[in-house]
Amino acid sequence: DADVTQTPRNRITKTGKRIMLECSQTKGHDRMYWYRQDPGLGLRLIYYSFDVKDINKGEISDGYSVSRQAQAKFSLSLESAIPNQTALYFCATSGPGLAGVNEQFFGPGTRLTVL
Amino acid sequence: LAKTTQPISMDSYEGQEVNITCSHNNIATNDYITWYQQFPSQGPRFIIQGYKTKVTNEVASLFIPADRKSSTLSLPRVSLSDTAVYYCLVGDKAGANNLFFGTGTRLTVIP
Numbered sequence: 001d002a003d004v005t006q007t008p009r010n011r012i013t014k015t016g017k018r019i020m021l022e023c024s025q026t027k028g029h030d031r032m033y034w035y036r037q038d039p040g041l042g043l044r045l046i047y048y049s050f051d052v053k054d055i056n057k058g059e060i061s062d063g064y065s066v067s068r069q070a071q072a073k074f075s076l077s078l079e080s081a082i083p084n085q086t087a088l089y090f091c092a093t094s095g096p097g098l099a100g101v102n103e104q105f106f107g108p109g110t111r112l113t114v115l
Numbered sequence: 116l117a118k119t120t121q122p123i124s125m126d127s128y129e130g131q132e133v134n135i136t137c138s139h140n141n142i143a144t145n146d147y148i149t150w151y152q153q154f155p156s157q158g159p160r161f162i163i164q165g166y167k168t169k170v171t172n173e174v175a176s177l178f179i180p181a182d183r184k185s186s187t188l189s190l191p192r193v194s195l196s197d198t199a200v201y202y203c204l205v206g207d208k209a210g211a212n213n214l215f216f217g218t219g220t221r222l223t224v225i226p
Contacts, residue, residue, distance in 0.1 A: 033214065042202065043159065043216040058214070090158045102208065103149075106158025 003027045004107040006091050012113045013081050021076045021110050023091030031094045031102065032074040034058075034066060036087040037109075043090065049074055081114040088112075119203045124221040133190045135220050137203030140184050145207040148179060148186045153200045153219070162201075163188070190222075198224045 004025045013019050023032065030051045035043040035058075045058030047066040055066060063085060067075045078085055089110045094102035120138040127133045139148070147166050151159035163170055165177040165186070176189040190197055202219040 035216075042200075042218040045214045048214065088156070092158065103161040103164070104151075104159070106160070109156065109158055111156075 004091060004093055004105055006089075006107040006110050008110060009108065010111045012115065014115050015082055017081050017114075019078045019081055019112070021078075021089055021091075021112070023074045023076070023107060025072050025091075025093045025105075025107075027093055027095060027105060028071070029093040029095035029105075030071065032068065033092040033094075033104065034064075034074065034076045035090045035092065036060070036085075037090065038087050046076065046089075078112075078114075081112075083114045086112060086114045118215075119205055119217055121201075121203055121217065121220045123218065124223070126223045126225055127193055128225050129194055130192050133193050133197075133222060133224075135188045135190075135201055135203075135222065136185055137188070138185045139203070139205045142183050142205050143207065146183075146205050147207065148177065148183075149204045149206075150175070150177065150188045151202045151204065151216070153202065159202060159216070193222075193224050195224050195226065198222060 007022045033048040034046040036046055037043050044060050046060055046064050047058050048056050049068045052068050052071055065077045091107040092104040094104045147164055149164040150162045152162050153159040163172055163175050163177045165179050167179050170177045178187045200219040200221050202216045
């Protein structure tokens, strides 16, 4: 979805380096999420934020940190990258829906390789 | 936390109807059932959502029996472009239970 952008789209880094992945959205949504996807596997939730002052750990938060700089921006950091963090990272947003569970809108993904 | 179980993979010929079933035995009263579609190297995309009985949109139908312990995503007359991974999620609006995608079902449409 073009309303959710991620930078960079591809990144190669070395073990031990600090790296930040950024996500921006123009949908006006309060909720933002970070997922990682490994080859042949589903998405796993890293962190999520229901509003600017709310940060929650997901299924696999170890080795990651996040910052919600504004309603529209949610960054994911790897303080000291390691090879098993090589994956495809997705940012997503959701907002008020008419009913039921809020639909999530995903960014294009960031392919991260840690050597 | 309602956990879901789906078949790992399915194959279908073009033009056929495909039904993908998801089991969610521990579904809670406030939980909804949501299905997403993911193409390679893209983020998932919302397909359909339901609470009970049947829901239909321009893309698919979702059948939910009275006990709500399972659901079936039905794709009518699939084409090659429907080859993707399909995820079933169960959760309520307020919390984060709806954020667990699992491994999904890999559908391959054969010419």
